[in-house]
Amino acid sequence: MTGVATSLLQHLRTGTRAAHRALEDDLGFLSRLTSPSRYEEVLAAFLGFHEPLEKALEASIAAHRLPWELPPGADHLAADLLRSGWSPARIAALPRSSPPDVRTLPALVGSLYVLEGSRLGGRLITRWVGDALGAVPVSFFAGDGDTRRRFRGFCAMAEDAVLAEDAQAVGEAANSHFLLFQEWLSAALPSEAS
Ligand code: HEM
Known part of the structure; x- marks a missing residue:
């Protein structure tokens, strides 16, 4: 069903372009x-969003028996903060967001699309941060391995998992995820992400 994959991905790409x-x-x-x-404030804001999100996604992945494993996210964010000198207590005290509702399969896949896609920009962000600040911990943004290949794998899996008639619901969930993240960042990093 490669045609569905292409159209699902195309639908998601087009439908979330403005939000991205x-x-x-x-x-x-x-x-x-x-x-x-x-930079550490950015890592902290990402952690506050990603940790509850990952828990919600894990639960839904298990409930739907979706053959997908999340990329390391909150763990890497915490590791980067620890390496920057933050204490575990300071990390534990960070505010956490309310995650998107990802209980239905289309919502799960839509949210995973945004999470997996977000890793594609990580290389560029890693370069920006390195150029601006020199050697700071970047395990989250640098990611593990080939993010593009991983993203292709995700798209192939999504193709098998989602019915063509659910593409709209997947797109709506992806946009909700984008919006929630943007609102979270605007509140957590008020002077710049507004
Ligand atoms: C400054 C921040 C960001 C930059 C510079 C950036 C950059 C990019 C780039 C260059 C790509 C295309 C990669 C490729 O085709 O190889 C991409 C794709 C994508 N990004 Fe971002 N990104 C950023 C933030 C985010 C965030 C925060 C999210 C989600 C929360 C996100 C979600 C996505 C998605 C879903 C795709 C895949 C689009 C598709 O091909 O269907 N991005 N981004």
């Missing part, structure tokens, strides 16, 4: 970072 661009604009300041502490 808005978030990319909000995060553009990552290319102009002037202090490691500002």
Whole structure:
């Protein structure tokens, strides 16, 4: 059913283009970072969103027996903060977001699309951060292995998992995820991501 994969992906790509661009604009300041502490605030804000999100996704993946494993996310964010000198207690005290509702299969796949896709921009962000700040911990943004290959694998899996008639619901879930993340970042990083 490659045709469905192509059309599902195309549908998602087109349907979330505006949301992606808005978030990319909000995060553009990552290319102009002037202090490691500002970068750490970004890691902390990402952690507060990703940790509850991953728990919700894990539960739904298990409930739907979806053949997919999440990429390391919150663990890498915490590791980067620890390496930056944060204590475990300070990390534990960070605020956490309310995750998107990913209980239905289309919502799960839509949210996974955004999570997996977000890793594609990580290489660029890693370069920005390195150019701006030198050697700071970047295990989250650098990711593990070949993110593009991983993303292709995700798309093939989504093709098998989702009925063509659910493409709309998948797209709506992807946009909700984008919006929630953008709102979370605007609140957590008010002076730049607004
Ligand atoms: C400054 C921040 C960001 C930059 C510079 C960026 C950049 C990119 C780039 C270059 C790609 C295409 C990669 C490729 O085709 O190889 C991409 C794809 C994607 N990004 Fe981002 N991104 C950013 C933030 C995000 C965030 C925060 C999310 C989600 C929360 C996200 C979600 C996605 C998705 C879903 C795709 C896949 C689109 C598709 O091919 O269907 N991005 N991004």
